[in-house]
Amino acid sequence: MEELDIMEIWKGYESKLNETLQINRQNTLELTKMKIKSHLVSLKPTKIFTILAGIIWVVFLDIIAVVAFYAGNISLLISAVGLTIINKLAIGVYLYHLFLISKVGINSNVMEVQDKLARLKVSTLNITKILFLQFPLWTIFYWGWGMIQYGNPILWVIQLAITFASIYLSYWLYINIKTENQDKKWFKLIFVEKEWQAVLKSQTLLEQIEDYKNY
Amino acid sequence: MDSENQTDHFLESLEKHKGIIYKIANAYCKNDEDRKDLIQEIITQLWKSHSRYNNEYKFSTWVYRIALNVSISFYSQYKKRANIHHRLNLESIQLVHEESPRPDENLQQLQRFISELKELDKALILLYLDQKSHNEIAEILGISTSNVATKIARIKMKLKDRFSKIKKD
Numbered sequence: 001m002e003e004l005d006i007m008e009i010w011k012g013y014e015s016k017l018n019e020t021l022q023i024n025r026q027n028t029l030e031l032t033k034m035k036i037k038s039h040l041v042s043l044k045p046t047k048i049f050t051i052l053a054g055i056i057w058v059v060f061l062d063i064i065a066v067v068a069f070y071a072g073n074i075s076l077l078i079s080a081v082g083l084t085i086i087n088k089l090a091i092g093v094y095l096y097h098l099f100l101i102s103k104v105g106i107n108s109n110v111m112e113v114q115d116k117l118a119r120l121k122v123s124t125l126n127i128t129k130i131l132f133l134q135f136p137l138w139t140i141f142y143w144g145w146g147m148i149q150y151g152n153p154i155l156w157v158i159q160l161a162i163t164f165a166s167i168y169l170s171y172w173l174y175i176n177i178k179t180e181n182q183d184k185k186w187f188k189l190i191f192v193e194k195e196w197q198a199v200l201k202s203q204t205l206l207e208q209i210e211d212y213k214n215y
Numbered sequence: 216m217d218s219e220n221q222t223d224h225f226l227e228s229l230e231k232h233k234g235i236i237y238k239i240a241n242a243y244c245k246n247d248e249d250r251k252d253l254i255q256e257i258i259t260q261l262w263k264s265h266s267r268y269n270n271e272y273k274f275s276t277w278v279y280r281i282a283l284n285v286s287i288s289f290y291s292q293y294k295k296r297a298n299i300h301h302r303l304n305l306e307s308i309q310l311v312h313e314e315s316p317r318p319d320e321n322l323q324q325l326q327r328f329i330s331e332l333k334e335l336d337k338a339l340i341l342l343y344l345d346q347k348s349h350n351e352i353a354e355i356l357g358i359s360t361s362n363v364a365t366k367i368a369r370i371k372m373k374l375k376d377r378f379s380k381i382k383k384d
Contacts, residue, residue, distance in 0.1 A: 028307040109357025
């Protein structure tokens, strides 16, 4: 089939549509009067809430760190400082998301808008990776001099095994949470299918964008 | 422009460009209910951006940009999105007949081919079939005109192959 024929098919479709499509003025007027949040902007309140909750949490952790410093509780200090750094990093990434959302002008060119939106979606993976790094810190905050001096050796063996296992696990997850592992069972356990599908679609779209840019 | 004039102007513009909105929504959403949602989402975004329309671009360029951006990003919110159509029971663009006229076989093949393309290729071929110039396509998509020409040539080749295979069968 020649190019002209294809164009004719499309023109035929267009003229049929012009005959059969009708604007419902009343419904459209209703729509213009309503304060409807689009699916794009609806991302914002969730992120703002997460940031506010995150700020309260890191302030609490900072207070714990100061108290632990003055009390000379080293393990609690290390845990609180580590947790506050990791959570501040995650808040930073969320703030970057909000910045990206504010920069998305839906009437900008398609590459620009889709690039921003897809990066936004894909970066949720990075937040999850960062947050997994806090695992080991939750296994040491309760250590104290009393536990070191008088602790049962068997309990210490179990304790150290848990701590080292959590260090290994969080490092392993940090390295292995990536698109290549999406079909693995452990991956499907961590990520809810529909959320992951959205990230994956955005990743595929980013590859398409790169393909268009690099041509 | 007062708000009544603004609404009238918007409705007029929508009337002129309803075909673009429907064709794009139809290419990105095959399911009827989802397509209705998508059309409402596109119209919502057009209305929200209407006051910020920059007349350095053609109005149709602006409509294409918004309709394509909404359609491409709509898929990623597939399950989570607010169902505007059902929530408000509104439908701004309707087919006059309950059932759309049955497309001929060639059109069905062409639509099937378009629906199988990747999101950006789909946008490109829709603009090409609507006979937009390479410059305008470049402006809507944000790529160079030479890139537009090469990508279109590739998609056309695939399309030709597809139709010639059907003919042979």
